[in-house]
Amino acid sequence: MARTRNAEKTRRAIVDAARHEFSHKGFASARMESIARAAGVTKELIYHYFRGKEDIFNEVRALQHADALAASKADDSMLAAADPLAQPELLFVWRFHRALSNLEWVRFLTWEAAQGEETGIPGEAERERTIQRSIGAIKAAQGDHRLADDLDPQLLQLAVFALANYPLAYAQITRMATGRSPSDPGFRKDWAAFLAKLGQKLLAVPQDGPSRPSNASD
Numbered sequence: 001m002a003r004t005r006n007a008e009k010t011r012r013a014i015v016d017a018a019r020h021e022f023s024h025k026g027f028a029s030a031r032m033e034s035i036a037r038a039a040g041v042t043k044e045l046i047y048h049y050f051r052g053k054e055d056i057f058n059e060v061r062a063l064q065h066a067d068a069l070a071a072s073k074a075d076d077s078m079l080a081a082a083d084p085l086a087q088p089e090l091l092f093v094w095r096f097h098r099a100l101s102n103l104e105w106v107r108f109l110t111w112e113a114a115q116g117e118e119t120g121i122p123g124e125a126e127r128e129r130t131i132q133r134s135i136g137a138i139k140a141a142q143g144d145h146r147l148a149d150d151l152d153p154q155l156l157q158l159a160v161f162a163l164a165n166y167p168l169a170y171a172q173i174t175r176m177a178t179g180r181s182p183s184d185p186g187f188r189k190d191w192a193a194f195l196a197k198l199g200q201k202l203l204a205v206p207q208d209g210p211s212r213p214s215n216a217s218d
Contacts, residue, residue: 011049013039015063018056023104026111027057027122057122064105085137088147089204092195095164100188103168110169131157148203163198167191 017038021030032053036043050056084094099106112121121127135157141147167174168182180187 007049010039010041010045014041014046014049015056015059019060019063019104022057022060023107023111026108026115027053028115028120029111054122058126061105061123061127064102085141085147088141089199090196091147091160091203092163092199093192095160096192096195099164099168106165106168109165145205148205151202163195 014035017035018030020038021035025031025034030053032043032046035056036046039046046056050059084091135153138147138153138156142149142153167187171182174180174182174187178187182188
């Protein structure tokens with residue numbers, strides 16, 4: 001039992017070190033040597049637990065997703081809903097709160113974009129499936145008349161990501177535009193309130209119901 005606990009502790013130390021390495025250097029520039037040094041293990045021991053850097057990345061991503069979900073569940077507000085489309089007009093706010101609960105992932109995405117697509121995208125297939133599932137959920141909400149249906153689902157998903165991540169990823173632009181840092185609690189509160197208003201204007205289904213094309217036979 002002690003050996004099992006030590007193995008789990010070592011594995012978690014490697015994942016935690018990799019998480020920091022990826023978020024500060026991106027996937028392409030992350031080095032196994034640096035991960036080993038931060039985890040207090042040898043590089044050879046890392047390969048005892050993981051096949052390679054992408055294998056570690058996949059575990060880091062799974063852990064970040066679990067942590068973000070746990071943070072959402074700990075929030076006792078309506079934004080903690082497991083289904084972000086339960087209140088579609090809050091979709092922008094929901095994603096912003098998810099980004100706040102996982103700032104290391106936001107930093108990683110910024111590094112990944114700067115390194116260019118030619119470096120390869122780790123876990124691309126699974127990440128794309130996750131995004132496509134979100135787009136499918138938007139389409140379903142539009143089909144059920146829970147979400148305004150005059151917006152392209154793919155472009156709307158892209159806008160959701162942009163509104164949530166951009167102010168956090170590009171702190172210098174946020175500061176120049178607002179005079180405040182994205183780490184400022186006041187800015188975060190105001191941005192969330194702005195996103196709620198934006199969602200109400202863009203995403204809520206009109207009170208008179210979804211628009212329907214006219215039918216000459218009516």
